[in-house]
Amino acid sequence: MSDVLTIGGKELTNRLFIGTGKFADHKQMGKAIESSKSQVVTVALRRVNMEANEEDILADIPGHVTLMPNTSGARTADEAVRIARLAKACGMGNWIKIEVISDHKYLLPDNEETTKATEILAKEGFVVLPYMSPDLMAAKRMYDAGAAAIMPLGAPIGSNKGIRMREMIQILIDEIDLPIVVDAGIGKPSEAAEAMEMGADAVLVNTAIATASDPVEMAKAFDLAVKAGRAGYLSGLGPVSAAAHASSPLTGFLG
Numbered sequence: 001m002s003d004v005l006t007i008g009g010k011e012l013t014n015r016l017f018i019g020t021g022k023f024a025d026h027k028q029m030g031k032a033i034e035s036s037k038s039q040v041v042t043v044a045l046r047r048v049n050m051e052a053n054e055e056d057i058l059a060d061i062p063g064h065v066t067l068m069p070n071t072s073g074a075r076t077a078d079e080a081v082r083i084a085r086l087a088k089a090c091g092m093g094n095w096i097k098i099e100v101i102s103d104h105k106y107l108l109p110d111n112e113e114t115t116k117a118t119e120i121l122a123k124e125g126f127v128v129l130p131y132m133s134p135d136l137m138a139a140k141r142m143y144d145a146g147a148a149a150i151m152p153l154g155a156p157i158g159s160n161k162g163i164r165m166r167e168m169i170q171i172l173i174d175e176i177d178l179p180i181v182v183d184a185g186i187g188k189p190s191e192a193a194e195a196m197e198m199g200a201d202a203v204l205v206n207t208a209i210a211t212a213s214d215p216v217e218m219a220k221a222f223d224l225a226v227k228a229g230r231a232g233y234l235s236g237l238g239p240v241s242a243a244a245h246a247s248s249p250l251t252g253f254l255g
């Protein structure tokens with residue numbers, strides 16, 4: 001059975017998106033991307049070296065993946081728009097993950113500025129994926145602004161805390177008619193599976209893979225977990241109940 005996720009006209013058969021920060025080096029990053037089988041990779045524009053003869057992160061990103069530059073470093077909508085336009089001008093395509101953050105302790109996104117940037121860039125033809133704090137009204141505004149997918153955080157970036165925003169993310173999955181990509185804070189393969197079992201369309205993982213003892217094997221573990229979670233969701237999870245229900249008949253043994 002084919003299970004395709006379509007975003008911005010691209011058909012994706014793998015639902016694990018990968019971030020490129022925190023790896024020991026670019027070679028290790030490239031190998032982890034390969035072993036994750038990811039088809040979408042996000043890269044901060046400020047990490048792309050535009051000077052010749054210097055190490056270029058793009059050289060180690062496999063050519064078949066879709067690049068999703070992100071606006072990491074932007075504190076306002078205007079800054080995010082400027083970074084997105086620069087990324088496009090550098091030949092990085094028209095996908096953009098909007099990240100607008102002015103809180104330096106928790107790195108929580110500014111939903112209002114993110115929506116503004118989404119509207120401007122969607123009108124310019126970008127495929128816009130806003131990173132956001134999971135909130136139904138904000139997600140509806142991002143939908144109206146032209147977002148191609150919504151990327152709610154599971155927990156603060158780099159925290160590896162798991163799906164702390166579970167209830168709020170579930171509301172987005174149930175109510176927003178766009179792909180939901182759970183982004184940030186996923187610390188273990190089982191948490192990626194959890195997001196997929198909830199009905200998320202994809203997950204984005206960086207820190208948990210890049211900071212593992214063996215990032216290449218961990219990338220593979222995340223790929224398997226995302227596939228398992230998705231298969232569980234598509235199979236229809238059984239009901240949860242407070243009381244026990246015997247799995248085998250409890251009667252009929254004794255006369």
Ligand SMILES: CC(=O)[C@@H](O)[C@H](O)COP(=O)(O)O
Pocket residue numbers: 018019020021042070156157158159160183184185186204205206207208
């Ligand atoms: C690379 C990137 O975009 C991160 O900002 C993203 O949000 C992933 O978060 P984790 O590093 O917590 O997986």
